[in-house]
Amino acid sequence: MAKTSNYMNMTNNRLESINAKIKSCIHRYSTMPEFFCSLMKCIDVLEGERDQRAAEMVLKVPMQPPPNDIAQYYEVLTPYAYNLVKIQYQLSKEYTVEHQQAGDYYVVCKDKKKLQCDVAKCHCEFFSCMKLPSRHIFAVKKYSKSNVFDESVINERWQKEKYKSSQRLFLRNSVVYESDHGQAVSIQNIPAPKQKKTLTEQQKYKMAMRDAHLLAETMSHASTKKFHVQLNLVKEINRAWRNGRTISVMFSGKYLL
Numbered sequence: 482m483a484k485t486s487n488y489m490n491m492t493n494n495r496l497e498s499i500n501a502k503i504k505s506c507i508h509r510y511s512t513m514p515e516f517f518c519s520l521m522k523c524i525d526v527l528e529g530e531r532d533q534r535a536a537e538m539v540l541k542v543p544m545q546p547p548p549n550d551i552a553q554y555y556e557v558l559t560p561y562a563y564n565l566v567k568i569q570y571q572l573s574k575e576y577t578v579e580h581q582q583a584g585d586y587y588v589v590c591k592d593k594k595k596l597q598c599d600v601a602k603c604h605c606e607f608f609s610c611m612k613l614p615s616r617h618i619f620a621v622k623k624y625s626k627s628n629v630f631d632e633s634v635i636n637e638r639w640q641k642e643k644y645k646s647s648q649r650l651f652l653r654n655s656v657v658y659e660s661d662h663g664q665a666v667s668i669q670n671i672p673a674p675k676q677k678k679t680l681t682e683q684q685k686y687k688m689a690m691r692d693a694h695l696l697a698e699t700m701s702h703a704s705t706k707k708f709h710v711q712l713n714l715v716k717e718i719n720r721a722w723r724n725g726r727t728i729s730v731m732f733s734g735k736y737l738l
C-alpha cells in the first residue's frame with residue numbers, strides 16, 4: 482500500500498473549523514496574557530471534544546448488531562470506517578465477476594463498465610484513497626469464496642487500537658476509575674490558567690463594606706467603655722491610611738492594638 486493517501490478529502494475544512502473556533506475565543510486586540518489564557522481555553526475545549534468522540538466510540542453500541550459477514554470489520558475498525566465498509570459491502574451485491582484464467586485476475590462488471598480487481602487489490606478510487614476494502618474486492622471475495630475479512634486491506638489509520646493509542650483518554654497517565662456499572666471512567670485533571678483580576682473602585686467598596694458591617698456588628702456588642710476604645714482605634718487606623726501610612730496588627734491581652 483502507498484504510504485500517502487487523501488482519504489477522499491480534498492478540502493481544508495478541518496483546519497478552517499479550528500481556525501474559526503480560535504477566532505471566536507480570542508479577540509483581535511487582546512494583550513499577550515489575555516491571548517495566552519484564551520488560547521489555552523480554546524485548546525482545552527478542542528481536546529474535550531476529541532475526548533467525547535473517543536468515549537462515544539467505546540461506549541456507543543448500535544441498536545442492530547452488525548451483519549455476520551462483516552462483523553469482524555466492526556470489531557477492528559472505527560465507527561466511521563466501519564460505516565464506509567458496510568456501504569461498500571452492500572454495493573458489492575450489484576456486481577458480477579469474471580475470472581480471467583489467462584492472467585489469473587478477476588474482472589468486475591456493472592452497467593457494462595469493467596474493472597480489473599483482485600482479492601486484496603483494486604484500482605478504484607475508493608481503495609486507492611481510503612485504504613479500505615472496496616465493493617469490487619468484496620464482489621471478488623464472494624465469487625472466489627475467500628474469507629470476507631482481510632486485515633491486509635485495512636490501513637492501520639482506521640483501526641480502533643491505533644486510534645486509542647493516540648487519544649489522551651486512553652493513555653496510561655490518565656486516572657481511570659471503575660464505576661458501579663463496571664465501566665471505566667477516565668478523569669483528566671487539567672489546571673485552569675490563573676487569571677490576574679484587577680478590581681474596580683466599586684468592587685473594592687462593596688468588599689470593604691461587607692467587612693465594615695461585620696466590624697460594626699462586633700463593636701455594637703461590646704460594653705460602652707470597650708466600644709469607645711475600639712471606635713478610637715478605628716478612627717486612628719482610618720487617619721493613618723489616609724496619610725499613606727502602613728499599619729500592622731498585633732494581639733496583646735484583651736484588646737486589639
Ligand SMILES: [Zn+2]
Nearest residue numbers: 603605615617
Ligand atoms: Zn475497488
